[in-house]
Amino acid sequence: xxxxxxxxxxxxxxIYKPYGYLSQFINNGQKQNSKKLLGELYDFPEGIMAIGxxxxxxxxxxxxxxxxxxxxxICSGKVEKEYYAQVNGDITIDAIELLRKGVEIGFEGKKxxxxxxxxxxxxxxxxxxxxxxxxxxxxxxxxxxISITLQEGKFRQVRKMTSAVGFPTLxxxxxxxxxxxLDAMEAGEVKELYTL
Numbered sequence: 660x661x662x663x664x665x666x667x668x669x670x671x672x673x674i675y676k677p678y679g680y681l682s683q684f685i686n687n688g689q690k691q692n693s694k695k696l697l698g699e700l701y702d703f704p705e706g707i708m709a710i711g712x713x714x715x716x717x718x719x720x721x722x723x724x725x726x727x728x729x730x731x732x733i734c735s736g737k738v739e740k741e742y743y744a745q746v747n748g749d750i751t752i753d754a755i756e757l758l759r760k761g762v763e764i765g766f767e768g769k770k771x772x773x774x775x776x777x778x779x780x781x782x783x784x785x786x787x788x789x790x791x792x793x794x795x796x797x798x799x800x801x802x803x804x805i806s807i808t809l810q811e812g813k814f815r816q817v818r819k820m821t822s823a824v825g826f827p828t829l830x831x832x833x834x835x836x837x838x839x840x841l842d843a844m845e846a847g848e849v850k851e852l853y854t855l
Contacts, residue, residue, distance in 0.1 A: 669726040670704050671855045673839055676721040677846040678790045682712040697723070701849040710734060710836075710855075714815055718790070719743075719833035720841040722855060729855050733836065734812070741777075741808040741835035742817050743785050745794065746826035749801045750780055754824040758807060764819035773820055777808035787832055788846040794829050802829060 676682060680695045684707070697709065703723065710722040710730045719742070724730055732738070758778040763770055781804040794802075803826075807817055818828045834841045844850070 669724060669729070670707065671726070671729070671852040672701075672703070672707070672723040672849055673844070673852055674700065674721050674723060674849045675788075675841060675844040675846050676713050676718055678718050678792060679715060681715055682709045682721060684709075697721075700847050711740075711812055713833060717831040717833070718787070718846065719831075720836055720839065720844075721833070722836055722839065722852075724855060726855075733855070736810050736812075738837045739808050739810055739835070740812060740833060741806060743781065743787075743804055743806055743832045743834050744817055744821055744828045745802050745804050745830040746821050747800070747802060747829055748826050750803045750805055750824075750826045752780075754826055755780060755805065757824045758805075758820055762820050762823040764813070764816065764823055766813050766819075771813065773809075773813075773816065774811055776810075777806070779806050780804070781806055785832070785834075790830065806834075808835075 674697065676697070680697060682697065684696055684698045686694065686696070704725060706725040707723050708730055710724055710733045713719060713721055722733065755778050759775060761773045761775050763772050765771070784804055807820070809816065817831055821828045
């Protein structure tokens, strides 16, 4: 049983995971030897773990902790995670409605229907740090930004969802986990948190 002293000894961080980084601290295979890892961004304490994942091409808010119970709670499907996705094309109201209701995606070799979620088109382009790998610009056709808020988190779920409704994701940034927001953090910035 954890007492209050144990709770106080745990460390928690928020980080703006940059594009091109893996959500891990050690390489798990030969293919990953040249990959960038979170430990290159900050001198984290021993026992630190990423809470959930953002794939290599995704960016934004990633929470880290030394507390396994906190990590399990946030990954349990009870905590909202909000993403801003730049999609290829001017997304339609019909496509947004399909996202809200749930769409069929592939997951672990099977068909899966996503649970209902919050989705909306953003009226203005969000301000994020420039990405090292450029995204095509509007000269090659329109793009639009949407907000998607999920409580589940299947592998590459947001990307699969937007593709399923005909608007593939070009850039994906997680902006919120529960009550913690990305705010105006810079790519690679790390903040220590007192609680999660």
